């Protein structure tokens with residue numbers, strides 16, 4: 001009732017506002033006109049008002065969604081559902097230079113199985129680093145289901161820092177889930193295989209094929225996974241699935257689903273029923289209850305064997321030390337999610353219509369009392385299912401994943417087959433509400449929904465099919481992320497976001513104010529390691545180093561030129577460019593592309609990145625900037641000149657082109673002086689205001705001051721040449737002075753507009 005009232009009030013406000021506008025601007029369409037023309041209902045208008053974010057506005061939450069086999073992470077805002085970024089992780093991404101600069105190539109190579117570089121990945125489950133069960137805004141992790149790998153992404157610059165390859169497992173699904181304080185990143189296998197990438201025939205499945213879960217040790221300060229401090233638990237050859245970390249009372253534990261506990265091996269080509277038939281025969285599978293804290297102690301006590309450099313705690317030790325217990329869970333489970341207070345574990349069974357709420361205290365009591373109903377084929381103790389359950393609730397068809405609300409006892413479950421989200425009370429065991437989604441939802445997401453203090457507000461359904469929701473773009477349809485308002489009693493659908501990268505599985509959302517990304521790198525940073533690059537140089541100390549068979553360029557970039565601009569090499573040389581962006585200005589990124597080569601760098605302010613051509617072929621290779629960085633961006637260019645083997649080095653810049661006279665010089669010089677008087681006026685305006693109260697303006701003024709300083713240096717050179725009556729160089733340097741002035745004026749005018757629009761005051 002209260003909700004209905006407030007909605008009516010909101011619409012009344014919108015309508016009243018539209019009336020006010022209609023009176024003041026008769027030619028413009030009124031809100032009612034637009035609603036009529038676009039066939040929008042009041043409900044649509046309310047949804048629009050809840051999501052629309054005016055230009056320059058900010059989102060409340062940032063979402064990190066996997067992109068599936070596109071191998072990256074999609075970043076978008078809530079409630080606006082605007083896409084901000086694709087973070088390149090396992091797949092090269094030219095705009096970010098990822099997979100095209102030497103630094104990221106090395107990262108991808110180190111994160112591939114030995115002897116090859118794998119240039120894609122199947123990203124499934126992003127996880128944010130946590131401190132005491134809540135997001136700390138520092139790190140992001142994601143898994144590769146195809147080649148078991150975990151990637152670490154820094155939330156300072158939203159870039160991938162590290163990829164580790166699992167040396168034991170051959171396939172996974174249960175990653176990258178973190179423990180409550182990010183002590184470990186968990187990664188569990190899916191398709192059982194012999195451990196350590198070995199061969200064994202399938203008729204040895206029961207004895208030689210195994211599952212496993214790896215605990216990757218994460219060093220939070222260094223932002224690095226440490227393989228030497230990581231360990232793997234050997235598990236039976238079930239298809240282990242997703243993992244959820246314990247919290248609070250269950251903090252030392254983790255809960256891992258499995259399916260195909262039948263250990264069925266298909267073979268449709270030889271007349272056997274397929275995997276899907278044999279893997280769903282039993283009524284129940286096993287949830288693995290893992291005491292990771294104890295496993296850590298066992299690892300530290302040295303009770304492991306090493307496989308390919310990874311510590312593996314063998315099956316027998318896992319059982320003897322009491323590291324893993326099993327409890328039956330409904331047929332072919334999928335999602336497993338621990339409640340914010342850590343007391344319950346909710347499991348959805350894909351082929352069961354219930355949400356099963358397991359009670360941690362009840363399971364723990366059985367473990368402590370060593371009260372088991374039996375053992376599995378490998379000797380793992382099995383708990384009593386009934387005695388472990390708090391309740392089971394009939395939810396609908398195909399329950400998959402669960403996410404928690406800020407309201408106590410409220411959870412949301414995706415129903416894949418029913419194409420619905422169900423809201424229910426897991427304490428009392430009753431369904432509260434259902435909403436239809438379009439269509440076939442996989443994961444769902446609430447804000448901070450896997451933390452100890454979820455934020456509520458919004459839910460996103462990550463749908464597998466969009467079918468008829470969008471303009472058709474061919475047989476491969478966009479994915480559909482649907483935003484749902486969960487702040488009231490009834491769920492309300494607000495917005496459909498088509499995603500053109502697939503297939504997203506899981507997503508996590510954090511309050512935007514918990515993130516503090518940097519604006520620029522410390523001068524000369526190798527962004528792939530976050531360390532100072534040994535290849536960085538300052539403006540003025542650029543150099544080309546030649547050794548036999550090798551040319552190495554240490555250069556800088558700034559609006560809008562490379563230094564150096566002409567680079568000579570000989571056929572067969574290895575040519576390496578190291579560029580440092582010496583800009584300080586916000587968002588002044590330059591690119592570096594060399595024609596006919598697989599090279600494109602993204603040089604954000606302060607960054608150093610490198611590109612190597614192994615064996616240069618004779619020819620002329622223009623290079624240019626791929627970011628429209630200033631009015632003279634198209635002129636940001638140069639040449640790599642690779643002369644045929646054995647020919648002599650040419651002089652880099654012979655005087656070709658236009659010849660300038662004193663008249664040309666005078667004209668250019670006058671233009672500079674005129675421009676200066678415009679700049680002086682803009683400067684006078686800016687400095688007459690309280691611009692110092694606006695960080696954006698302060699940054700821009702700094703940048704403009706830099707440009708003017710460079711201009712003054714160019715002017716001095718022009719003056720010098722003029723004194724020597726070298727009108728050629730005098731005119732060209734005067735022209736360069738003018739280029740800097742133009743950039744300064746451009747920034748100055750932008751600042752002036754900014755100050756006017758943001759209510760700066762006159763202070764003198």
Ligand code: RUQ
Nearest residue numbers: 124442443505506
């Ligand atoms: S898991 S929905 Cu990796 Cu469900 Cu895809």
Ligand code: CUA
Nearest residue numbers: 625627629633
């Ligand atoms: Cu630098 Cu365009």
